[in-house]
Amino acid sequence: MFKNKRLSLLITLLLVVVFAWGVSAQNKTPFFNKRAGGGMVIADQTQTTGNYWFVDSGSVTGADAVGYGQNPDSPCLTIDYAIGLATANNGDIIVVMPGHSEELSTPAQINADVAGIRIVGLGVGSDRPRINWATSGASWAISASDVEISNIQLDIAGNNAAVSGDSAPTTGISIFSTVTGFRFNNNFVKISTDSGNTIDYVMYFSGGSNFVIANNEFLGGESVLSGITSVFYVKANSDISDVKLLDNMVKAYTQDGSAIFEAATSRVSGFYARGGLYKQGNTGLTAGTGASVFSIDDASGIVADVDVAMGQGFTHGSAGITRYTLNNTASDL
Numbered sequence: 001m002f003k004n005k006r007l008s009l010l011i012t013l014l015l016v017v018v019f020a021w022g023v024s025a026q027n028k029t030p031f032f033n034k035r036a037g038g039g040m041v042i043a044d045q046t047q048t049t050g051n052y053w054f055v056d057s058g059s060v061t062g063a064d065a066v067g068y069g070q071n072p073d074s075p076c077l078t079i080d081y082a083i084g085l086a087t088a089n090n091g092d093i094i095v096v097m098p099g100h101s102e103e104l105s106t107p108a109q110i111n112a113d114v115a116g117i118r119i120v121g122l123g124v125g126s127d128r129p130r131i132n133w134a135t136s137g138a139s140w141a142i143s144a145s146d147v148e149i150s151n152i153q154l155d156i157a158g159n160n161a162a163v164s165g166d167s168a169p170t171t172g173i174s175i176f177s178t179v180t181g182f183r184f185n186n187n188f189v190k191i192s193t194d195s196g197n198t199i200d201y202v203m204y205f206s207g208g209s210n211f212v213i214a215n216n217e218f219l220g221g222e223s224v225l226s227g228i229t230s231v232f233y234v235k236a237n238s239d240i241s242d243v244k245l246l247d248n249m250v251k252a253y254t255q256d257g258s259a260i261f262e263a264a265t266s267r268v269s270g271f272y273a274r275g276g277l278y279k280q281g282n283t284g285l286t287a288g289t290g291a292s293v294f295s296i297d298d299a300s301g302i303v304a305d306v307d308v309a310m311g312q313g314f315t316h317g318s319a320g321i322t323r324y325t326l327n328n329t330a331s332d333l
Contacts, residue, residue, distance in 0.1 A: 048118075050091030053082040055129075057100045078102060079119060079131075080110045088144070089116035096152065098123030101130050104138035108174070115144040121151035128153050128188070133172060143176045148183035155190045156202065177207030177238070184213045191220030191228060191252055201233040205240050214246040220253060230254055234263035243268055243301075247275040254280065259295035271301035279309040 054075035056062055061074050064081040068074050072095075076082040079096060086092040094117060104110065110131070112119070121129040130153040131140070140154075156172045172189075175182055189202060202218065205211070218231055231252050234240055240263075250260055260278055271294075278293045293308050 048091035048093055050093065051085075051087065053085050053092065053094045054097065055079050055082045055094060055100060056097035057102060058097075072097065078110075083110070083112060083114050083117065083119075086114045086117050088114050089146070092117050094119045096121045096129040098127040098129070101132065103132050103134040104140065105135040107137055107139050108141035108143075109138060111141040111143055112147045112149075113141070113143045114147075116146045117144075118148045118150070119152070120148075121153075123151070126153075130155060139172060139174050141174045141176070142179055142182055145179050146181040147179075148185065149187060150183075150185045151187065153188045153190070172201070173203045175203065175205050175208060175211070177235075179208040181210045182208070182212075184211075185215055187216045189216065189218045191218060191231070200229045202228060202231045203233070205232070205234045205238070205243075207235065207238045207240055209241040211240070211242065212244045212246065213248060214244070216248045218248065218250040218252065220251055228252065228254055229258045230260060230262035232261040234266040234268060236265045239267045239269065241269040243271050245273040245276070249277050251277075251279040259292040261294045261296070263296040263299070265297055267298040268296050269300055271296060271299045271303075273301075273303040273306050275305050277307045277309065 051070065053069045054072045055069075055078065056072065056075040057077050059073075059075050059077070062068055062077050063074075064077050069076040069082055069085050075097065076085070079094065079102065082094045086094065092114075096119065098121075100121075102110075123129065128151055133154075133156045154172065173184075184203075191202060203213075213232075220228070231250055231254070232245075245261070252260055254260060260280060261273075273294065280293050293306075294303065
């Protein structure tokens, strides 16, 4: 038994030496990563071999300054500063801590201008990071390709806001015309229930291609105008391609004559909507003047297994979508 213990101890020591030598030589193994300053942490390298950058507005030991961000105990304080630390197309992940909060008051105050990054919020429900639009004209810009935003709360209620693009009107998220591969997944977006709100669009596309908007909640009013023109809007006379709306819940009361997804004067090549619920609060409006759910001037693609409540279902222009399903009823256009 004593020999077995000695053998086990020797094997353990040998593994420690081999491990330490391996990490020292290459800084990373499949499950361990050597951080700046020499510390080693457990990190699943199968998720990324890039860098992790931590953001926490509530940290008393953090700062938007050189030397911060690579450790949750000394994080950056804002998402935009962490984006500036990331390396393009390196698989870097910006980890936004539970309870993090930011107030946006200027255009492109957050600008995702580094390609190939993921911005991931931690936490569940109300503990997820929250971005608040504090003033009219504030926005979150997406100006680089292959950016993903997930598990973030965006509160645009009561102010002009969204995620948008080139020279966008009053929007929240602006997606620039040169962007491809944008992903917006598992987020919660609070839309105003105040008819006095003058926000134009929640998400504004200036062009680009290969967009996936999946498993999000966009929640606004249903009995009072949400004060928005559309939730998703494609810039007039622009072309975008490969747009996928997958399993989203959208409840909004848009302005008369506008759709939740509005591209009435634009071409969308490859529009795919699958699953989810789209509740258009605009009721009692006649075809042609009422608000609809999807309105695209010229489109190809499929709408399948989408539940639509109230308002109109689908309007289209010259080409239209060849086949779609609303309320589980397949129809040809």
